[in-house]
Every structure is written in structure tokens, then in C-alpha cells.
Amino acid sequence: MENSTHTQTKVKWQCPSNIAIVKYWGKKNIQIPCNSSLSITLSNSFTEVEAELSAKTEDVPVQLAYYFEGELSDLFGRKVVKFLENNIDSFPFLNDHALTIHSTNSFPHSAGIASSASAFGAIALAMLDLAYGFQNKEIDDNFYKEASNLARLGSGSACRSVFPSYSMWGKNSEIEGSSNQKAIEIKDIHPNFQEMRDAILIIEDEPKKVSSTIGHGLMNNHPYAEARFIQANKRTAELVEVLKTGDIERFIQISESEALTLHAMMMTSSEYYLLVKSGTITAIEKLMQFRLERVIPVCFTLDAGPNLHVLYPKKYQEQVEDFINNELTDTYKKVIFDHEGTGPQKLDI
């Protein structure tokens, strides 16, 4: 290949999705969050991205062929081209190389799981790995910080997926090292929250009716925005403490209130909309009743859709999964059993 002395022209990365406990909802400028957020990086729900360079044949700023599940995908491909063009300083080799990306998800396309976090996480990692190759740099801790920053520019929540386990994003005066540009890993985790389980109940598998980008936009001039951003920052700081001390009751309250607050923001924006379905509400009610009767610390959260994430410590796995498999089946179409994971990884080709 012309002008290249490096050896690495093809890399493959796997990056998991994440589920936010404190929600990012509202952004300004270039992907700067209006409040800090904190999430669990998952394990079984991931995107794999293979990125390969070849000689450029077209006179365009970025020449990209983007394949999703083996098929050329123009829609998402255009989003990725925009991301690469906006960040060409990080990927100068794209000035004289064409790029082919093959992307696959571990979860079914129709599952209704947000894939932009895992997709942009994997894209950022693969592209930065190629960039490091050109500079003869080794992958170190700094690599993941840079990848998180780049992933954020593709999709905000993606910056948290670059780190394993519990990860937070957004400047918070109470949390040392926190930043609007990238996520950080929250390390001091009480055994109660290690190996947390997340059963994703797919209540509805249609694509989202209102995109997250539009939803974030509706937080501008939202009547409750200011109070919401203050609340989320307080909760993020509190949750970091809760994760340290093991206070599972408080974890449950924060998780469920965040889910309902996120949806309350949607329902109270100027162009209001409703994403929860009757199955979502029934599953929530049954789950609360089950918790009360069985005294098991299980709770729920939601992302920007109707699907219910059921969260529980590993030691209650059997009881909760029996409950999901026997008592909730009339509320969901399928269920994906996932758990807190070890973060992204580079794969052999």
C-alpha cells in the first residue's frame, strides 16, 4: 500500500452495550452531556467491528464501505462517514486510504436493543487501533481514554461502553477525574454489585418511534430540565457511594426512579411522546409485587424504549430467572440474559 510503513491494515474489536442506571438525557454543543450518568457495561450484548484499509480509489474526504450483518448499509454508513470526517485529525491515514467496515451484533436486529453504544464503541476502538499502528504506539490505558472520547463523538452513551463493569461520564464536582469528554471506570465496587445480572425483556421489537437524538433535543427548553440535571448529578455522586458501601435498597430506588424520570421527561416535553407499552407496566407491577413477597433485591430500569431491564445480584439468579421464565412470559416476546462484563476486547483475525 502507498505511503505506509506500518504492518497493521486490518483490526477487529468487540465492544459490549451498556445499560445506564443514572441516565444521560439532554446534550449541548458537540456531544457534551447536560448531566453526568453512570452505567453497567454488559457482556453478551455486543458489536463486533472489523476495519480494513486499502488503496483509495475515489476522490472523497472519507471513502467508506460499511457492511452491517454482511449487507451494505448506507443509512448507518453515512453516520459513520460524518463521524470520521469530523474527526479526521485523529485518523489522518483516511486521507489516502479507503476503509471497509464489517459490523455484526450478537443480539438480533429486531431485539430493540440500542446498538449505537456498542457500535460506536467498537468503531472508535478499531479506528484508534489503526491510528496507533501508524504511530507505532502500543495499546495502553491512555488508548482507552482516547477511544472513549472518540466513541462519545459518535454516540454519547458509547463512551461508557469502552470501560468494563461500572462506568460514569460527565463532569461532576463530587467525582474526581470525571469529565465531559470521556467516561471513567468506577472501581471500588462492593460484592453486592459485582457480577450484576441484567435480563432484558424484549416487550416490543419494532424500531424506535422517536430517536434518542430528537429526545435529547427536546430537553432544550424543557420546563423541568434544570431540576432534572441537578437531580441526575446528585444521584450519580450518590450512586458511586452506594456502589462502594453496598446499599442495595438505595440502588433499587435510584435505578427505578431514574427509569421513570427518563420517561417522565419524554411525556412532559413540548412534543410529548410515550414509549412504554402495557407489557412494560404489567412487568413492572409484577416485579414490584415479587420483590415485596419474596424479599429479593431485584429492580428494573428502562432505556429509551419499552423494553424492561431486570437487574439482580448473581446470588438470586435462580429465583429471579424462574420468576421471569414463569410469571412474566405474557409481558415479553423474548428475553436476553446478560450480565456485567469485562469490557471490550481486541479479537484475532
Ligand code: DP6
Ligand atoms: C436513554 O447515546 O443513544 O440510553 O448521543 O444522540 O447518540 P446520542 O444518544 P444516545 O442516548 C442514550 C440515552 C439513554 C440513556 C443513557 O444511555 O444514559
